[in-house]
Amino acid sequence: xxxxxxxxxxxxxxxxGWTAINLRDLWLYRELIYFLTxxxxxxxYKQALLGIAWAILQPILSMIIFTVIFNRxxxxxxxxGIPDEFYPIFGFAALLPWQFFQGALQRxxxxxxxxxxxLTKVYFPRLIIPFSAVAAGLxxxxxxxxxxxxxxxxxxxxxxxxxxxxxxxxxxxLLAALAVALWLAALNVQYRDVQHMVPFLLxxxxxxxPVVYSAEAITVSPFWQxxxxxxxxxxxxxxxxxxxxxxxxxxxxxxxxxAVVLALFVSGLFYFRRMERVFADMI
Amino acid sequence: MSEFAIRATRLGKQYRLGALYEPxxxxxxxxxxGLFKPGQRAPQETIWALRDVSFDVQQGQVLGVIGRNxxxxxxxxxxxxxxxxxxxxxxxxxxxxxxxxxxxxGFHPELTGRENIYLNGAILGMRRTEIERKFDEIVAFAxxxxxxxxxxxxxxxxxxxxxxxxxxxxLEPEILVVDEVLAVGDAEFQxxxxxxxxxxxxxxxxxxFVSHNMSAILRLTEETLVVEKGKLAxxxxxxxxxxxxxxxxxxxxxxxxxxSGEAPASAAPFRPLAVRLRNPQQKVVNSLRSSEENTVExxxxxxxxxxxxxxxxxxxxxxxxxVFTSFDTDDPRLFEQRSVRPAGHYFSRCTLPADLLNEGRxxxxxxxxxxxxxxxxxxxxxxxxxxxxxxxxxxxxxxPRLGAVRPRLExxxxxx
Numbered sequence: 001x002x003x004x005x006x007x008x009x010x011x012x013x014x015x016x017g018w019t020a021i022n023l024r025d026l027w028l029y030r031e032l033i034y035f036l037t038x039x040x041x042x043x044x045y046k047q048a049l050l051g052i053a054w055a056i057l058q059p060i061l062s063m064i065i066f067t068v069i070f071n072r073x074x075x076x077x078x079x080x081g082i083p084d085e086f087y088p089i090f091g092f093a094a095l096l097p098w099q100f101f102q103g104a105l106q107r108x109x110x111x112x113x114x115x116x117x118x119l120t121k122v123y124f125p126r127l128i129i130p131f132s133a134v135a136a137g138l139x140x141x142x143x144x145x146x147x148x149x150x151x152x153x154x155x156x157x158x159x160x161x162x163x164x165x166x167x168x169x170x171x172x173x174l175l176a177a178l179a180v181a182l183w184l185a186a187l188n189v190q191y192r193d194v195q196h197m198v199p200f201l202l203x204x205x206x207x208x209x210p211v212v213y214s215a216e217a218i219t220v221s222p223f224w225q226x227x228x229x230x231x232x233x234x235x236x237x238x239x240x241x242x243x244x245x246x247x248x249x250x251x252x253x254x255x256x257x258x259a260v261v262l263a264l265f266v267s268g269l270f271y272f273r274r275m276e277r278v279f280a281d282m283i
Numbered sequence: 284m285s286e287f288a289i290r291a292t293r294l295g296k297q298y299r300l301g302a303l304y305e306p307x308x309x310x311x312x313x314x315x316x317g318l319f320k321p322g323q324r325a326p327q328e329t330i331w332a333l334r335d336v337s338f339d340v341q342q343g344q345v346l347g348v349i350g351r352n353x354x355x356x357x358x359x360x361x362x363x364x365x366x367x368x369x370x371x372x373x374x375x376x377x378x379x380x381x382x383x384x385x386x387x388x389g390f391h392p393e394l395t396g397r398e399n400i401y402l403n404g405a406i407l408g409m410r411r412t413e414i415e416r417k418f419d420e421i422v423a424f425a426x427x428x429x430x431x432x433x434x435x436x437x438x439x440x441x442x443x444x445x446x447x448x449x450x451x452x453x454l455e456p457e458i459l460v461v462d463e464v465l466a467v468g469d470a471e472f473q474x475x476x477x478x479x480x481x482x483x484x485x486x487x488x489x490x491x492f493v494s495h496n497m498s499a500i501l502r503l504t505e506e507t508l509v510v511e512k513g514k515l516a517x518x519x520x521x522x523x524x525x526x527x528x529x530x531x532x533x534x535x536x537x538x539x540x541x542x543s544g545e546a547p548a549s550a551a552p553f554r555p556l557a558v559r560l561r562n563p564q565q566k567v568v569n570s571l572r573s574s575e576e577n578t579v580e581x582x583x584x585x586x587x588x589x590x591x592x593x594x595x596x597x598x599x600x601x602x603x604x605x606v607f608t609s610f611d612t613d614d615p616r617l618f619e620q621r622s623v624r625p626a627g628h629y630f631s632r633c634t635l636p637a638d639l640l641n642e643g644r645x646x647x648x649x650x651x652x653x654x655x656x657x658x659x660x661x662x663x664x665x666x667x668x669x670x671x672x673x674x675x676x677x678x679x680x681x682x683p684r685l686g687a688v689r690p691r692l693e694x695x696x697x698x699x
Contacts, residue, residue, distance in 0.1 A: 008377065008378055008379055008457075009375060009376065009377050010365070010375070010376040010380070011373060011374070011375055011376075012362060012363070012365060012368070012369060012373060012374040012375075012376065013368075013369065013372070013373035013374075014368055014369050014370055014371060014373075015368060029408070031405055031410060031411050032405045032406065034405075035401060035402050035405040035406075036402075036405075039391060039394065039398075039402055042393075042394060042398065043391060043393050043394065046393045046394075046434075047393065117388065117389070118388060118389050118406060119366075120366060121366065121382075121384045121385055121388040122364070122366065122382065122384070122388050122389070122406055122407065122408075123364055123365035123366055123380075123382070124406070124408070277367070277368040280361070280366050280367040281298065281367055
């Protein structure tokens with residue numbers, strides 16, 4: 001590997017304080033992100049009878065349960081302007097990014113501990129581990145996206161140019177999951193409490209996001225709406241629904257969500273880098 | 284004038300004792316508790332696993348590293364392969380490092396052989412194109428052609444090891460760091476690994492090779508570092524380093540005593556107290572005559588009863604080759620009688636018969652284990668001693684005899 005051999009001098013010394021992100025190493029090991037992601041996907045469905053079909057079944061089953069309980073029994077309505085019988089697809093539009101976020105966060109926050117054998121035996125940039133855990137959720141997302149397209153046809157929801165915004169909203173969901181996961185994964189190395197806490201955190205988080213209800217339900221005051229939008233998934237889900245139905249265009253809520261994600265992501269990166277050097281000793 | 288590939292300058296690594304022996308991670312409650320009650324916080328005990336270690340490795344040199352368990356060898360390798368950061372000092376490394384701290388790191392049992400080759404290759408730092416190029420070679424080396432698309436969980440342990448080593452062996456770093464890889468696997472596999480290591484060395488790559496296998500160290504390296512209690516004790520041509528290592532310290536007395544707390548906590552409830560070598564007059568000696576019967580004595584305590592325990596010795600030549608292994612319950616009847624050994628203070632003694640060993644230096648190792656259940660304690664270099672062959676068969680010819688044993692065999696001479 002001539003290109004790697006040249007001037008390939010590494011200094012090993014104790015790091016002091018906050019360290020910069022080592023982008024060069026991250027780039028050199030980019031293929032490892034791919035392989036670990038691929039491993040996660042492969043292994044997840046390897047011994048499941050229905051295999052990758054679970055990626056489709058999970059959101060569909062959740063959609064049915066939510067529709068029966070929240071829409072039929074409790075009378076929860078979709079956004080104003082969306083007919084009541086559209087509740088299933090209204091719910092699915094939120095479940096799509098939510099389940100991606102939930103799965104990514106769940107896997108990534110325990111990813112360092114599940115890969116402890118790698119951490120203690122080989123060097124590579126540790127950031128790769130949570131990165132690939134989050135990326136592994138993208139395949140599931142693609143499959144359930146196909147389901148969404150099918151539902152759109154079934155319900156007669158038009159395909160508009162607004163849909164082109166979806167990748168941006170997905171990116172926001174991905175960064176949100178990664179940002180929180182960087183904190184939780186690093187904390188979990190030191191405090192295993194984190195992995196017991198994450199399921200509860202996610203349940204609470206789901207109800208704090210407009211998954212089963214419409215964001216319009218939060219009508220207290222503009223101030224509380226802004227507080228509500230501190231939850232990045234509010235912006236993401238509103239964005240998804242807007243792209244499909246054109247209701248509630250994402251405005252300030254989206255900006256607030258994006259700002260929160262950015263702040264969490266950057267601080268998470270630095271915290272992770274700071275903790276990185278003791279991972280192998282503590283895990 | 285060749286250039287250095289590795290230059291370590293006063294490298295040191297400090298561990299908190301808690302981080303080594305306690306459950307490594309803390310719970311939040313413990314941390315919060317410490318926060319609110321600062322007065323009651325346990326003082327942090329620290330140890331230096333490695334300190335003030337400086338050395339150079341020239342490009343293309345094959346350097347051995349030897350030392351007892353816990354001397355700091357593994358810490359040194361972990362620092363050089365960047366798994367963990369030093370607490371002080373620094374190292375400069377010129378070239379791509381491939382580290383083999385174990386074989387099969389990252390192998391996933393559910394994935395097939397083919398998939399694991401790619402995954403493991405990527406983890407070890409190989410490019411995908413590089414793996415593709417060497418794929419056939421790897422499969423051939425591992426001899427798993429027919430099973431390449433079978434999940435590795437269905438592999439025999441031998442196949443698994445061969446495949447894992449094959450991937451690692453085809454990594455082409457400028458600097459290869461190897462730890463005890465050869466301690467696993469059968470003799471055939473070990474021979475293959477050693478052969479491959481020899482090839483790597485001949486190709487002019489820099490190799491740092493850690494092993495307990497003295498014959499492998501002697502065969503593969505010309506110069507060796509001896510690490511002792513976290514310090515670099517000696518750097519010398521390998522034969523000299525091996526002699527030093529095997530002859531060092533307490534071994535001189537013909538007795539190895541474990542102070543309380545010296546044996547690892549992981550050995551509990553087995554607690555080694557001493558290994559002694561006694562001559563026919565019951566004196567503790569470090570030099571014995573092969574023409575006499577001598578005794579090896581292992582003294583230990585059991586803090587709790589152990590089922591299926593066997594306590595035994597290894598006898599090794601100076602070169603690290605095992606002459607024999609023997610356990611106190613090798614006799615099936617004795618093993619039946621002692622199926623559960625109650626807590627208490629014990630001696631296990633065995634007799635080394637007369638006319639067994641050739642002259643030279645030998646090493647006694649001890650092992651306490653329950654077959655297929657657990658290895659409680661092991662020290663492969665507990666004691667060294669010399670054998671004097673006066674009166675042994677054939678000493679009327681004052682010539683050195685090859686071989687570790689010098690038995691008195693019965694000969695008949697017939698004239699036809």
